[in-house]
Amino acid sequence: MYRQRAKTIIGQSAVMVLACGVLILQTAIxxxxxxxxxxxxxxxxxxxxxxxxxxxxxxxxxxHYQVQLLKASGKVITIKVNGLSGQMHEQQTGPGTATPGHPA
Structure with missing residues (x-):
């Protein structure tokens, strides 16, 4: 009788641990x-x-993405975008370099 009760308790505990693991995984996802x-x-x-x-x-x-953007001044800038975090920053062009479609 005690062995059967112990097996039941252990079985229930295993199910509870598995259910908690599933909940933790769903939350993480x-x-x-x-x-x-x-x-x-x-x-x-x-x-x-x-x-x-x-x-x-x-x-x-x-x-990541590269975005070409036309400013009100007429200048075209290139923006680098992290598609996961949403961070955006303008890519700097060095002296003598051109933005695609616009000569230096």
Whole structure:
């Protein structure tokens, strides 16, 4: 009788541990960042850099994008976007270099 009761308790404990593990895994998955959509990238870039997006291209590493944006001044800038974190920064062009489509 005690052995059967011990087996039942151990079996129930194993089920509880498994259920807790599933809940923890579901919570961890829900907290993973989702990649930005192209539309989200465009809206954020236009808002942050005060311009109009001309093009969005995915970089080779698939987590980053290059965005060409036309500023009100007529200058075209290139923005590098982390598609997972949403971080954006303007890529600086050195002296004598050209922004694609615009000679130096």
């Amino acid at each position: 829900a907290e993973l960042p989702r990649p930005l959509t192209t539309n989200e990238i465009i809206k954020q870039a236009e808002l942050l850099f005060d311009g109009m997006v001309l093009s969005v291209q995915q970089a080779a590493d698939e987590d």
